Amino acid sequence: MLARPGLPGFEYVKASTPAEVHQLMQQEGVRLMMGGTDLLVQMREGTIRPRVVVDVKHLPGMREVEFDEGQGLTIGAAVTMNQLAQHPAVQTSCPALAQAAHSVASYQVRNRATLGGNLCNASPCADTGPAMVALDAAMVLRGSKGQREVPAERFFLGPGRTALQPDEFLTAIRIPPPPAGAASCYLKLGRSRSGDLALVGVAVVGFPDGTESGYRFRVALGSVAPVPLRVPAAEKVLAYDPPGEESFAAAAGKAMDAAAPISDVRAGAAYQRMMVRVLTLRALRQVWSTLGEGR
Amino acid sequence: MHSITVTVNGSPEYLTVPPNMTLLRMLREVLALTGTKNGCEAGECGACTVLLDGQPVNSCLTLAVEADGRQVTTVEGLAEDGQLSALQEAFVELNAVQCGFCTPGMLVSAHALLARNPRPTEQEIKEAMLGNLCRCTGYLRIVGAVQAAADAAADAGGAA
Numbered sequence: 001m002l003a004r005p006g007l008p009g010f011e012y013v014k015a016s017t018p019a020e021v022h023q024l025m026q027q028e029g030v031r032l033m034m035g036g037t038d039l040l041v042q043m044r045e046g047t048i049r050p051r052v053v054v055d056v057k058h059l060p061g062m063r064e065v066e067f068d069e070g071q072g073l074t075i076g077a078a079v080t081m082n083q084l085a086q087h088p089a090v091q092t093s094c095p096a097l098a099q100a101a102h103s104v105a106s107y108q109v110r111n112r113a114t115l116g117g118n119l120c121n122a123s124p125c126a127d128t129g130p131a132m133v134a135l136d137a138a139m140v141l142r143g144s145k146g147q148r149e150v151p152a153e154r155f156f157l158g159p160g161r162t163a164l165q166p167d168e169f170l171t172a173i174r175i176p177p178p179p180a181g182a183a184s185c186y187l188k189l190g191r192s193r194s195g196d197l198a199l200v201g202v203a204v205v206g207f208p209d210g211t212e213s214g215y216r217f218r219v220a221l222g223s224v225a226p227v228p229l230r231v232p233a234a235e236k237v238l239a240y241d242p243p244g245e246e247s248f249a250a251a252a253g254k255a256m257d258a259a260a261p262i263s264d265v266r267a268g269a270a271y272q273r274m275m276v277r278v279l280t281l282r283a284l285r286q287v288w289s290t291l292g293e294g295r
Numbered sequence: 296m297h298s299i300t301v302t303v304n305g306s307p308e309y310l311t312v313p314p315n316m317t318l319l320r321m322l323r324e325v326l327a328l329t330g331t332k333n334g335c336e337a338g339e340c341g342a343c344t345v346l347l348d349g350q351p352v353n354s355c356l357t358l359a360v361e362a363d364g365r366q367v368t369t370v371e372g373l374a375e376d377g378q379l380s381a382l383q384e385a386f387v388e389l390n391a392v393q394c395g396f397c398t399p400g401m402l403v404s405a406h407a408l409l410a411r412n413p414r415p416t417e418q419e420i421k422e423a424m425l426g427n428l429c430r431c432t433g434y435l436r437i438v439g440a441v442q443a444a445a446d447a448a449a450d451a452g453g454a455a
Binding site for chain 2: 006007008009010011012014035036037040041044053055082105106107108109111112192194195
């Protein structure tokens with residue numbers, strides 16, 4: 001016998017064209033589904049009760065990863081976490097994203113959970129959020145009247161809230177080609193070594209540039225604010241001061257100052273803030289060491 | 296209701312399923328394949344793990360209708376011609392089973408791991424199986440059994 005009641009009733013539609021999705025989205029009570037790893041859990045808990053579930057993962061291009069030297073990566077919204085973690089072009093050009101995807105939940109969940117789902121759910125602790133922000137990604141949103149691109153930094157508005165308009169859905173994520181000689185990483189702290197939700201996530205991208213220090217770094221934090229948080233104050237330190245322990249420590253301090261976590265069942269805010277400093281420092285060292293291989 | 300064709304453990308099945316039926320319920324309640332267990336229904340415990348086109352997934356988080364046109368392998372499909380697989384034998388041999396509730400999911404996850412990585416390290420086994428919880432504290436024996444099955448396959452294959 002079932003331990004819990006089954007899923008409440010709904011209608012299921014497997015969409016094959018974007019036009020079909022837009023038509024369905026005009027109705028009340030429609031939710032889009034890809035991997036279902038968040039959606040079905042929320043439906044079972046009764047937090048959402050859609051009348052129609054539209055499966056959009058079979059739309060053209062939704063499950064494909066394309067890499068082009070000039071355009072960079074175009075990742076279909078329904079590409080799974082395991083696809084991302086194992087994709088050679090993602091591993092090579094955006095290690096931070098491959099690592100973030102690999103850090104999500106368990107292997108069997110990663111076979112279903114999608115990048116687009118992780119982003120559209122807009123959980124503050126989503127692992128791919130900080131990677132998107134640090135990698136300067138753009139969200140491709142398809143509306144009933146056309147398509148627009150929104151930078152990752154402007155996509156997240158708050159817990160569970162995004163820039164998606166009622167007639168729009170996420171079809172792809174574009175990541176520009178990495179600057180020459182770039183390195184990146186994503187470091188995560190959970191209650192266990194693997195598989196847990198992030199208490200803190202830190203994504204860092206670094207590359208040679210015409211700054212005072214000769215380098216530019218992008219630093220983004222997850223799980224310590226309502227949205228993935230870019231830390232301009234840390235990036236400024238790293239653009240001026242020569243890379244090394246001193247500037248990394250100063251930048252990590254700025255990241256800690258920027259973090260605004262809340263205490264919850266998984267960790268206290270003070271602990272999370274301190275761990276932001278530790279993980280940022282480690283991430284900067286790691287990116288710097290990778291940059292060193294090409295210096 | 297949706298009419299679907301799904302191959303389960305090699306046999307084609309023609310079924311009519313409601314949209315809110317999960318793959319887990321379809322296997323257990325329609326096909327009476329009760330080896331696949333219903334634990335948390337939230338993707339945490341892995342007791343419901345099955346292979347969908349060869350890849351492990353949580354069948355509690357997959358709709359039956361999504362399995363249309365695809366291949367499903369459950370724990371019942373791991374044995375061949377009534378003979379336990381080497382992995383299943385290793386679980387028996389090394390007492391990697393206590394209450395047994397997590398065992399089907401453990402076997403399916405470990406089977407998939409060995410298919411993609413025939414010589415996993417201990418850490419790789421733990422990583423690959425962290426989505427399968429055992430509440431009888433049997434992890435040491437479970438990891439040992441997966442390792443033993445990998446070693447046995449390597450010996451049989453003449454590898455180092």
